[in-house]
Amino acid sequence: MGKMGKKDKRSIPLLYFIISIIFVIIISVGGTYFYLEKKYTVQLSEESAETGSGDLAKIQELYSDINTNYVGDVDKDALVEGALKGMTDALGDPYTTYLDTKEAEDLNTTLSGSFEGIGVSLMLENEIPVISQAPITGSPAEKTGLKSGDIILKVGDEETKGETLSDVVAKIRGKKGSEVKLTIRRAEEEFTVTIVRGTIPVESVTSQLDSDDSKIGDIQITSFAETTFDEVQAAVDALNEVIKAAGPVSWVEAPIAIDVANLRERASAYSSTHMSAHD
Numbered sequence: 001m002g003k004m005g006k007k008d009k010r011s012i013p014l015l016y017f018i019i020s021i022i023f024v025i026i027i028s029v030g031g032t033y034f035y036l037e038k039k040y041t042v043q044l045s046e047e048s049a050e051t052g053s054g055d056l057a058k059i060q061e062l063y064s065d066i067n068t069n070y071v072g073d074v075d076k077d078a079l080v081e082g083a084l085k086g087m088t089d090a091l092g093d094p095y096t097t098y099l100d101t102k103e104a105e106d107l108n109t110t111l112s113g114s115f116e117g118i119g120v121s122l123m124l125e126n127e128i129p130v131i132s133q134a135p136i137t138g139s140p141a142e143k144t145g146l147k148s149g150d151i152i153l154k155v156g157d158e159e160t161k162g163e164t165l166s167d168v169v170a171k172i173r174g175k176k177g178s179e180v181k182l183t184i185r186r187a188e189e190e191f192t193v194t195i196v197r198g199t200i201p202v203e204s205v206t207s208q209l210d211s212d213d214s215k216i217g218d219i220q221i222t223s224f225a226e227t228t229f230d231e232v233q234a235a236v237d238a239l240n241e242v243i244k245a246a247g248p249v250s251w252v253e254a255p256i257a258i259d260v261a262n263l264r265e266r267a268s269a270y271s272s273t274h275m276s277a278h279d
Contacts, residue, residue, distance in 0.1 A: 059083060085164070094124040094165070103166045106173070117173040118180065119200045120146060121223075128153070128161050129168045133222070136203070140195045147186065154183035173197070205231035207239055215243055 063083075067074055081100055088098040099107060106115075119139020123132040131150045135141035152160055155171040172180055174197050181194045204223045210216035217239030221228060 089164075097165060099166060103170070106166075106170065115173065115200050115202070116176045117169075117197055117200055118144075118146075118195045119198075120172075122152070122165060122169060124165050125151075129163070129165060136200055139200055140198045144193050144195050146184070146193070149186070151185040152182055153185055153190070154181075156181055202227070203231070204228045205235050207235035209239070209242065214246055217243065 063079060066079065067076065084098045088096050118141040119136035120141045121132045122129045124130070129152045131141075131146060131148055131152070134148045135146050152168065152172075154160060155168060158171070160168050172182070174180060176197055176199050178197050179194055180197060181192060183190065183192050202223065202225045204225045205219065205221055205228060207217060207219045210218055217236075219232060219235050219239070221232070
């Protein structure tokens, strides 16, 4: 009995010691977890504030309310497309617009080097489409007599005011050989033309000799397409041949940097070349 009593007196403090150690470990781990969780939560909150999640929550809330409470049928895809279009429209920039899948495919067709249509470039002014530059040389639009600055009031019998630029373009384009009727305003004159659509080559580069110095070549990039870089190279070579044919000259190698936006495959591609320039 005496031995047992002594054993018990020695065991009890050891048990308390072990329990105390476990308790301290639990408190330490729990405190560390709480600190890290709090720190992580605060960091997430700060990042959310920076990314404007509160503003996006408004969009999500409205989307949910419409889907839940609207009495009619809801096209969810149309809601999302409308919200995306609304964001770009809110910028008030006629050159910035959201393209849906079909519109993006049409743009890619244009960038490929040719498309079927009438051969004009458009921009919006006061919510009305206007021909922004001279029609492409040899295009149906040029042959019909359309000019830069002409205002397109109607495509067929449909008014264009308030339409997006991509919607107007989609109505004007069509298969080669088909017809499109346009109502045009030019200054104080208003008239209607019927144009037969054709295949429009996208020539994004023009070149010519300088009018004041025949040893200088001018190259202008009017738009960007898949063929733009090759067109610039060809224009440089052609100008060099013309200038060399004019008589003896001294040569200077000058680096020319050409920055071409390739919208179909990557955001941008940087290319550089050399041309032979004349002093």
